[in-house]
Amino acid sequence: MPQYAYFKKQFMPLSEANINVMANFMHYGTGVFEGIRGNWNNEEQQIYIFRLKEHYERLLNGCKLLKINLPYTLDDLCRITVELVGRSGIREDLYIRPLAYKSSESLGVRLFNLDDDFLVFVIPWGPYLDSNGCRVMVASWRRPGGNFAAPQAKLTGQYVNSAFAKTEAHDAGFDEAILLNEWGRVAEGSGENIFLLINGKLVTPSINESALIGITRNTVIELAKNELGIETIERPVDRNELYIAEEAFFTGTATHVAAITEIDHRPVGNGKIGPLTKKLQDIYFEVIKGKNPRYKHWCTPVY
Numbered sequence: 478m479p480q481y482a483y484f485k486k487q488f489m490p491l492s493e494a495n496i497n498v499m500a501n502f503m504h505y506g507t508g509v510f511e512g513i514r515g516n517w518n519n520e521e522q523q524i525y526i527f528r529l530k531e532h533y534e535r536l537l538n539g540c541k542l543l544k545i546n547l548p549y550t551l552d553d554l555c556r557i558t559v560e561l562v563g564r565s566g567i568r569e570d571l572y573i574r575p576l577a578y579k580s581s582e583s584l585g586v587r588l589f590n591l592d593d594d595f596l597v598f599v600i601p602w603g604p605y606l607d608s609n610g611c612r613v614m615v616a617s618w619r620r621p622g623g624n625f626a627a628p629q630a631k632l633t634g635q636y637v638n639s640a641f642a643k644t645e646a647h648d649a650g651f652d653e654a655i656l657l658n659e660w661g662r663v664a665e666g667s668g669e670n671i672f673l674l675i676n677g678k679l680v681t682p683s684i685n686e687s688a689l690i691g692i693t694r695n696t697v698i699e700l701a702k703n704e705l706g707i708e709t710i711e712r713p714v715d716r717n718e719l720y721i722a723e724e725a726f727f728t729g730t731a732t733h734v735a736a737i738t739e740i741d742h743r744p745v746g747n748g749k750i751g752p753l754t755k756k757l758q759d760i761y762f763e764v765i766k767g768k769n770p771r772y773k774h775w776c777t778p779v780y
Contacts, residue, residue, distance in 0.1 A: 480492075480565060480598070480599065480600055481561055481564050481565050481598070481599065482494035482561070482596060482597065482598035482599075483557050483558075483561050483595075483596060483597045483598070484596045484598075485594070485596075488560070488561065488564060491598050491600075494596060494598065496580075497582050499582035499583070499584065500578070500579075500580055500581070500582060501578075501579040501580070501581050501582075501583055501584070501585075501591055502578035502579045502580070502633065504584060505579075505586055505634065506632065506633045506634015506635065506637075507543055507578065507579040507588065507591070507633075507634065508543070508576055508577065508578035508579065508632070508633035508634075509536055509539030509540055509542070509543055509545065509576070509577050509578075509630060509631060509632050509633065510536070510574060510575065510576045510577075510631050510633055511532045511533070511535065511536045511573075511574070511575045511576075511631060512532075512572060512573070512574060512631075512729075512730040512731055513526060513527070513528075513529060513532045513558070513572070513573040513574075513575070513730060514526070514527050514570070514571070514572060514573070514730050514731075514733075514765065515527075515562055515567070515570065515571040515572075515573060515599070515779065516570055516765045516766045516767075516776075517568060517569050517570050517571075517766070518766045518767050518768065521767070522568070522780065523767065523778050523779070523780055524562060524567070524568070524571065524778070524779040524780060525765065525766060525767040525776035525777065525778055525779075526558065526559065526562065526573070526776070526777040526779065527730075527765045527775060527776060527777075528692050528696065528775050529555050529558060529559075529777045530551065530555060531692050532575075532692060532730075533551055533554045533555060533558075533575070534551065535630070535631070535690065535692065536554075536575060536577060536631075537551065537554075538630065539577070539627075539630040539631060539632060540577050540593075542627050542630055542632070543577075543579070543588055543632065544588045544589065545577045545578070545579070545593045546593055547577055547593060547595050549595060554575070554595075554597075555777070557597065558573060558575070558597055559777060559779055561573075561597060561598075561599055562599050562779045563779050563780065565599050567599065567601055569601050570601070570602065570603060571599055571600065571601050571602060572599070572600055572601075572602035572731065573597060573598075573599045574597065574598055574599075574600075575595070575596070575597040576595070576596050576597070576633075577593065577594070577595045578593070578594060578595075578596075578633070579591040579592070579593060580592045580593060580594035602731075604732075604733065604735075605668075605729070605731035605732045605733075605735075606652060606653060606669075606727065606732050606735040607652070607735065608733060608734065608735045608736065608758060609736060609750050610736045610737070610738035610739075610748075610749065610750050611652035611653055611727075611735055611736070611737055611738065611739075612650075612651050612652050612653075612738065612739040613646065613651055613652060613653045613654060613655055613666070613737055613739065613740050613741075614645075614646050614649055614651045614654060614655070614740070614741050615654070615655050615656075615657065615716060615719070615740070615741055616641075616642035616645050616646060616654040616655065616656050616657075616667075617645065618638060618641045618642045618645065618654075618656060619656060619657055619658060619659055620638065620656040620657065620658045620659075620664035620665065620687045620688075621635065621638060621659065621687065622658060622659040622660075622687050623687070624659075625659075626638075628664070628687040628688065628689065629684055629688075629689060629690045630689075631689070636668075638656075639656075639667040639668055640667075642654035642656050642667045643667040643668070646667070653666050653667060653669070653727070653737075654666060654667045655671060655719065655740070657716060658686050658687040659687070661716065662682070662686055662713050662714055662715060662716070663682050663686070663714040663715070663716060663718070663719065664682060664686055664687045664688050665682065665687075665688045665689060665691075666727050666729075666732075668729055668731065668732070669691075669727035669728060669729035669732045669735070670682075670688060670689060670691040670693070670694040670727065670728045670729065671725065671726075671727055671728075671737075672694075672697065672709070672725065672726050672727075672728065673714065673718060673719070673722040673724070673725050674722060674723045674724035674725070674751065674753055674754075675718060675721065675722050675723065676723075677723070678708075678710055679701055679707050679708070679709045679710065679753070680709070680710045680711075680712065680714060680718075681694065681698070681709055681710075681711055681714075682711070682712075682713065682714045683711040683712055683713070684711075686713055686714070691728060691729060692730065693728040693729050693730055693732070693733070693734075694728050694729075696728075696761070696764075696775075697709075697728050697734060697757060697761065700757060700760050700761060700764065701757060703771075704760050705753075705756060705757070705760075707753075719740050719741075720740060720741070720743050722745055722746075723745075723746050723751065724736075724745060724746055724751030724752075724753055724754050725737035725740065725745045725754075726751075726754045726757070733758070733761060733762070733765075734754065734757055734758045734761050736749075736750035736751065736754045736755075736758075738750065764776075
């Protein structure tokens with residue numbers, strides 16, 4: 478099946494969407510990206526793109542940080558993306574990667590006097606982590622705070638920090654890493670937000686703890702409240718709370734809702750996916766495939 482990209486203001490085969498080796502963002506990380514899921518509903522033979530508008534709102538906010546001025550409105554970006562997915566003809570779960578970036582073929586560390594551009598491509602992509610349980614470790618790498626980076630945005634350059642942590646975890650035999658922030662408190666995974674069930678209460682680090690403003694995070698908070706009557710407490714989380722949690726799970730666009738069953742060789746709960754995590758997973762997967770009418774407004778159909 479051919480794969481497509483929107484690049485240089487036109488649709489083209491993904492194999493032809495090539496960037497010059499001198500492009501500024503490749504050398505200095507001067508880009509902002511998103512990850513967006515399209516979820517296949519087999520009964521309706523339909524792809525539903527989940528929370529498309531919210532993802533592009535976050536990307537445009539990231540553009541403000543990098544002084545990237547795009548010639549597209551929010552509606553333009555959504556329209557381009559729907560058309561791109563439709564052109565691809567993909568009929569399975571997929572992943573959409575938009576990127577706004579400093580495109581000038583010019584070296585030098587700066588955000589000024591550089592051209593801006595936008596691209597987006599789509600590929601088939603299944604689960605990022607095992608939703609039934611993953612083994613994780615607390616990384617030695619710290620999540621940078623607002624004095625050093627912009628942790629609430631998805632800027633390309635700062636994700637080398639996540640690459641360090643993820644690789645450290647992989648090399649030690651784990652599936653994923655948890656990063657602490659500059660104060661030694663829990664921030665997030667290498668590419669996911671984290672939730673804990675402690676004393677029967679759902680807890681997640683607040684965004685002031687150097688955590689990404691996660692769209693799946695916000696979705697799960699709303700679903701837990703509306704569907705299960707459970708409020709989420711957003712607060713600082715100490716490392717030792719990871720080891721006493723009754724349940725734990727990651728959330729993210731690529732990850733969906735993935736149970737954490739072991740942290741630093743300590744089982745979480747009974748070492749299996751917890752009942753609350755499973756309930757939230759089931760609700761979430763129904764919602765993203767457009768099967769729950771209450772949340773159909775979050776789902777953009779393609780075909």
